[in-house]
Amino acid sequence: MFTDRLKTILRGSSAGGTSAPSATLPRPAAGSGIVTGPAYTRHSNGLDQFFTSLRGQAGLNILDFAGASQANVSFITNLGHRLSSEDYLRSLEITFGDEHFYENQDDPLQAEKFLHDNLNFPEGHFDGALVWDALQFLSPPLLQATVERLHTILRPGSNLLAFFHADEKAAQVPLYNYRISDEKTLLLTPRGSRKRAQFFNNRGLEKLFHEQTVKFFLTRDSLREIIVRR
Amino acid sequence: MWNRKKDEELPPRPAPVQPAPVQQPKEGIPMSTSPNRSFEPPSQVTSGSATIGKAVMVKGQIYSREDLVIDGEVEGTVDVQEHRLTVGPNGKVVAGIKAREIVVLGAIQGNVEAADKIDIRKDAKLVGDIKAARIVIEDGAYFKGSIDIVRAEPVKQQPISQKAPQPPAPLAASASDKR
Numbered sequence: 071m072f073t074d075r076l077k078t079i080l081r082g083s084s085a086g087g088t089s090a091p092s093a094t095l096p097r098p099a100a101g102s103g104i105v106t107g108p109a110y111t112r113h114s115n116g117l118d119q120f121f122t123s124l125r126g127q128a129g130l131n132i133l134d135f136a137g138a139s140q141a142n143v144s145f146i147t148n149l150g151h152r153l154s155s156e157d158y159l160r161s162l163e164i165t166f167g168d169e170h171f172y173e174n175q176d177d178p179l180q181a182e183k184f185l186h187d188n189l190n191f192p193e194g195h196f197d198g199a200l201v202w203d204a205l206q207f208l209s210p211p212l213l214q215a216t217v218e219r220l221h222t223i224l225r226p227g228s229n230l231l232a233f234f235h236a237d238e239k240a241a242q243v244p245l246y247n248y249r250i251s252d253e254k255t256l257l258l259t260p261r262g263s264r265k266r267a268q269f270f271n272n273r274g275l276e277k278l279f280h281e282q283t284v285k286f287f288l289t290r291d292s293l294r295e296i297i298v299r300r
Numbered sequence: 301m302w303n304r305k306k307d308e309e310l311p312p313r314p315a316p317v318q319p320a321p322v323q324q325p326k327e328g329i330p331m332s333t334s335p336n337r338s339f340e341p342p343s344q345v346t347s348g349s350a351t352i353g354k355a356v357m358v359k360g361q362i363y364s365r366e367d368l369v370i371d372g373e374v375e376g377t378v379d380v381q382e383h384r385l386t387v388g389p390n391g392k393v394v395a396g397i398k399a400r401e402i403v404v405l406g407a408i409q410g411n412v413e414a415a416d417k418i419d420i421r422k423d424a425k426l427v428g429d430i431k432a433a434r435i436v437i438e439d440g441a442y443f444k445g446s447i448d449i450v451r452a453e454p455v456k457q458q459p460i461s462q463k464a465p466q467p468p469a470p471l472a473a474s475a476s477d478k479r
């Protein structure tokens with residue numbers, strides 16, 4: 071059933087974002103001229119909101135797309151929660167390769183395998199998801215399927231934190247490792263740059279998440295933070 | 301009895317020649333095929349432990365009552381409940397693992413339980429769910445799965461009149477070498 075749904079989605083169109091033409095995956099950092107800076111910390115209202123919603127609870131299941139790091143593991147487990155961790159971007163690279171990164175994502179079989187390998191959890195399993203900026207690097211059909219899968223595996227009432235680059239004209243956007251310093255602060259470590267699959271404005275993001283409650287947070291840098299309430 | 305006196309009259313035997321000093325046997329059952337094996341950095345070598353060398357492949361259940369180093373391939377289950385398991389840089393383990401402490405430098409696919417600590421080093425790869433009291437992940441390690449920190453419950457005071465602890469059972473390590 072899911073396969074049929076996925077195939078339908080893959081045949082369909084994007085969710086209101088501005089789709090970028092398919093392009094080969096740029097190699098990280100080398101020569102991009104974007105991401106070579108040192109790690110830096112930034113205040114995150116989205117993160118603050120996310121953890122505020124978890125306050126007073128323990129034993130929750132949190133999904134983290136940033137890949138395992140001591141900072142995130144310690145922070146979340148010290149709050150008494152369980153953490154499911156995986157480096158979503160790295161999994162994308164492993165599954166779809168460098169050469170035809172976005173084209174390969176449009177292959178229903180590969181896309182289905184990717185979702186099966188990486189988001190195969192029971193319905194309502196998670197009480198929160200930190201997807202960071204990973205959704206920007208999914209081609210429209212796979213993005214739709216991923217959002218639907220996230221919707222399924224998140225418990226109703228739970229929150230999802232996502233980042234989107236707000237600079238519409240940027241040919242490539244920087245990639246970071248997101249490390250949680252505290253409830254309101256992130257340490258961002260550059261890990262290269264990449265052409266995103268599509269650009270989203272606020273309206274596009276609301277459409278992407280099917281008009282669920284989406285909260286936008288203004289930031290000084292060009293990273294748009296959103297909290298989506300399931 | 302009739303021979304006893306004769307025995308007593310025998311001149312004392314010369315003192316037996318002392319055998320050449322023998323190296324103290326290492327604890328455990330060595331399974332390594334590469335005696336000079338060493339990990340980088342050398343401080344990670346666990347002395348006094350059973351070792352599955354990098355050219356060894358094991359399929360089945362491993363149960364060890366001493367520290368164990370796996371630098372080869374293992375498929376099945378690994379039970380080192382009260383000891384330390386080290387998966388060396390060449391180690392590839394597809395197994396459920398239980399140990400007191402687990403150090404990962406190689407690759408593990410399977411669920412792991414560490415009563416104390418799991419230490420995932422740089423370049424290590426672990427795909428599976430972790431249950432541990434403490435976890436250390438170096439940058440550069442790859443992990444995919446869930447992490448459940450199990451807080452150790454405070455040990456209850458034992459009454460003094462209780463039975464003395466049992467002496468440790470003889471060393472046991474079993475593995476079926478299918479090389």
